[in-house]
Amino acid sequence: MAGMLKLLALAATVLTAIPAVASAETASFTAVFGGKNVGHLIAQTNGDTTTIDFDIKNNGRGPTDAEVIKSNADGLPVDWKITGATTFGSKVREEFHQAGGKAEWTDSTGKGQANVAKPGLYVAQAGSPWGDGLAAKALLKAPSMTMAALPGGTLHLEKGETLTVQGAGGPVQVTRYDLLGLDLTPTTLLLDPKGDLFAEVSSSSIIVRKGYEGEEVRLRKLAAGWSTAWLVDMEKQVAHRYAAPVRITNVRLFDPATSALTAPVSVIVRGKEIAAVESLDSPATPGEVTIDGAGGTLVAGMYEMHAHLSQDGALLNLIAGITSVRDMGNDNAVLDRLVNRIDTGEIGGPHVIRSGFIEGKSPFSANNGILVDSQETAIDAVRWYGARGYWQIKIYNSMNPAWVPAMVKEAHALGMRVAGHVPAFATADDMITAGYDEMTHINQFMLGWVMTPGEDTRTLFRLTALKRLPALDLQSPKVQHTIQMMVDGHKAIDPTLGIHEQLTQNRDGQVPPGAVDYLDHMPIGYRRGAMKAWVDTSAPGDDKAYREAFEQILKTTKMLHDRGVFIVFGTDTGGSFTYHRELELYQRAGFTPAEILKRATYDSAKYTSQDQRMGSIEKGKLADFFLIPGDPTKDLKAIKTIRMVVKDGAFYYPSEVYPHFGIQPFTTAPAVSAPKG
Numbered sequence: 068m069a070g071m072l073k074l075l076a077l078a079a080t081v082l083t084a085i086p087a088v089a090s091a092e093t094a095s096f097t098a099v100f101g102g103k104n105v106g107h108l109i110a111q112t113n114g115d116t117t118t119i120d121f122d123i124k125n126n127g128r129g130p131t132d133a134e135v136i137k138s139n140a141d142g143l144p145v146d147w148k149i150t151g152a153t154t155f156g157s158k159v160r161e162e163f164h165q166a167g168g169k170a171e172w173t174d175s176t177g178k179g180q181a182n183v184a185k186p187g188l189y190v191a192q193a194g195s196p197w198g199d200g201l202a203a204k205a206l207l208k209a210p211s212m213t214m215a216a217l218p219g220g221t222l223h224l225e226k227g228e229t230l231t232v233q234g235a236g237g238p239v240q241v242t243r244y245d246l247l248g249l250d251l252t253p254t255t256l257l258l259d260p261k262g263d264l265f266a267e268v269s270s271s272s273i274i275v276r277k278g279y280e281g282e283e284v285r286l287r288k289l290a291a292g293w294s295t296a297w298l299v300d301m302e303k304q305v306a307h308r309y310a311a312p313v314r315i316t317n318v319r320l321f322d323p324a325t326s327a328l329t330a331p332v333s334v335i336v337r338g339k340e341i342a343a344v345e346s347l348d349s350p351a352t353p354g355e356v357t358i359d360g361a362g363g364t365l366v367a368g369m370y371e372m373h374a375h376l377s378q379d380g381a382l383l384n385l386i387a388g389i390t391s392v393r394d395m396g397n398d399n400a401v402l403d404r405l406v407n408r409i410d411t412g413e414i415g416g417p418h419v420i421r422s423g424f425i426e427g428k429s430p431f432s433a434n435n436g437i438l439v440d441s442q443e444t445a446i447d448a449v450r451w452y453g454a455r456g457y458w459q460i461k462i463y464n465s466m467n468p469a470w471v472p473a474m475v476k477e478a479h480a481l482g483m484r485v486a487g488h489v490p491a492f493a494t495a496d497d498m499i500t501a502g503y504d505e506m507t508h509i510n511q512f513m514l515g516w517v518m519t520p521g522e523d524t525r526t527l528f529r530l531t532a533l534k535r536l537p538a539l540d541l542q543s544p545k546v547q548h549t550i551q552m553m554v555d556g557h558k559a560i561d562p563t564l565g566i567h568e569q570l571t572q573n574r575d576g577q578v579p580p581g582a583v584d585y586l587d588h589m590p591i592g593y594r595r596g597a598m599k600a601w602v603d604t605s606a607p608g609d610d611k612a613y614r615e616a617f618e619q620i621l622k623t624t625k626m627l628h629d630r631g632v633f634i635v636f637g638t639d640t641g642g643s644f645t646y647h648r649e650l651e652l653y654q655r656a657g658f659t660p661a662e663i664l665k666r667a668t669y670d671s672a673k674y675t676s677q678d679q680r681m682g683s684i685e686k687g688k689l690a691d692f693f694l695i696p697g698d699p700t701k702d703l704k705a706i707k708t709i710r711m712v713v714k715d716g717a718f719y720y721p722s723e724v725y726p727h728f729g730i731q732p733f734t735t736a737p738a739v740s741a742p743k744g
Contacts, residue, residue, distance in 0.1 A: 095277040101434025121195035126433040157600040159193040175575030175599040200264025220591035222248040235278030249592035306717040318360030323669035326661035357740040368691035370671035373637020381416025386721040388693040396424030423452030427465035431525035442470040453481035462487030475502035509562035534612035536619040559633040565649040571613040581648035590729040624656040660703040708734040
């Protein structure tokens with residue numbers, strides 16, 4: 068999913084500097100995800116005007132854009148209009164105009180303008196990937212392949228290898244270029260000998276020139292290798308592996324047994340394990356490395372329980388204090404390779420607990436994991452995951468509800484748990500009865516209370532129907548019956564509150580509530596892309612309905628917590644910074660900061676049967692923890708200023724890592740002293 072989100076995000080942040088193109092030209096591209104064609108991009112140029120038709124639909128959602136771009140004699144845009152809808156349905160109306168040395172633009176953030184004494188690249192808030200290729204063509208002509216961007220920032224192009232691709236149009240030589248400065252990670256483009264866009268590619272998805280779809284698998288594998296090389300090089304620079312015991316002095320530990328901080332102590336790490344926890348007055352031994360904790364707090368590594376881990380996001384999760392993730396669905400082969408790279412120390416990332424994604428075949432299928440078309444093939448998929456040591460299976464939207472009891476029976480027989488969405492045309496009550504151990508997403512749990520028979524949750528309806536929630540009586544018999552089923556069945560739930568906050572609360576031109584503490588640190592494209600609504604709230608009453616829906620979600624989550632239902636903390640939005648917000652939100656559902664820390668660390672380790680080695684900072688356990696300057700039991704925001712993360716014998720200092728992703732650091736690294744004696 069992370070790869071698809073990156074592909075969809077290309078429709079949310081686009082660069083453009085439009086070279087003049089010969090008249091009456093058509094360029095067509097196919098979007099492929101999970102081996103399936105999921106959309107198209109068609110650019111038609113006539114004279115100085117280019118019209119673009121861009122549409123992607125995967126898992127029942129995706130962007131739709133129509134663009135009209137007029138270029139001047141120098142090949143730069145003088146008029147650019149974008150209309151359409153974002154991935155989750157909010158409307159797009161964006162314009163850019165340039166004349167007389169002045170550039171003006173209007174998007175969801177409002178109006179902006181700048182004097183343009185020399186060419187710059189406009190970072191649009193919405194649009195198609197077509198602009199990335201055109202921007203790259205402009206950068207090819209710029210000094211050092213670098214140009215200033217509008218409204219701000221700097222963009223740079225780096226050249227890679229040249230290769231030959233085969234397709235309906237015959238062999239084509241293409242050259243790889245990485246576009247930097249827009250987002251957290253490079254955007255990889257393939258340009259033909261004329262400098263025109265041939266493909267935009269990642270390890271999980273591709274937009275490729277029509278007729279060359281047969282190269283999709285090879286190009287994605289190459290993209291994975293390029294990404295790996297970038298991250299391997301970064302790991303060599305930022306992962307500190309000391310050839311000596313490491314003594315971290317003057318720190319307090321978050322103790323899950325008391326839900327409080329200990330007195331100041333020293334923690335000694337040798338290799339991957341905690342060798343000792345000693346009083347401050349214990350003398351150091353010869354040859355130790357010393358790290359000054361400066362009175363800060365060490366917290367055991369946290370668990371992100373709803374990840375779709377990507378290679379690009381692995382290190383960002385780790386330096387956010389997340390040393391373990393539960394992957395909730397992925398390309399199985401891609402995830403295997405990623406886990407191997409992390410476990411061997413090739414790249415940095417968290418420990419991974421795997422969920423086997425199983426989806427029914429339909430026009431709305433998500434293209435992850437294993438797709439099935441019968442109860443027999445569904446059971447075979449369960450067995451496949453069981454034979455490969457997966458912790459649980461995850462059932463998705465297009466699954467036939469009638470097959471679920473047999474899938475659950477097989478999974479439990481093989482020692483696996485079962486979690487998932489509520490399949491279309493079923494309810495949470497049905498899945499609890501069928502034997503789910505854990506419900507996935509609070510909207511999936513609540514929709515049965517407001518839906519009517521026949522309504523299809525394989526589409527965006529599963530999100531837009533949330534505006535019905537304000538009218539729901541949470542004390543009604545149907546609501547209380549479902550909650551009691553959860554209590555009686557000892558079921559757990561993975562609410563993913565943050566994604567629902569973004570869906571219901573994000574508005575055009577406003578810093579999202581969940582991003583106020585970090586957005587200013589991000590690259591320009593990321594910042595602008597974040598400041599727009601996810602859903603269309605233009606209809607009368609919809610804005611109020613969506614805002615109030617989130618209050619109902621929080622009340623329901625609190626009700627579950629108060630009744631003893633086990634709640635796990637996961638994001639479904641890539642973790643890292645959004646995971647910190649996820650934890651914050653549970654304070655509004657009745658958790659104290661200390662309860663949140665315990666749930667994110669020890670409780671999650673115990674839930675996943677890993678508490679003997681992880682979840683707390685004790686002698687003999689794995690040295691998986693992070694250092695912060697404040698007291699998170701008093702102010703949970705303290706977890707947002709992490710100075711150091713330790714995992715698998717490596718010490719990471721986020722202030723060294725973030726600049727590689729174009730992020731301004733949030734705090735400084737601790738003082739490190741070389742061995743003495």
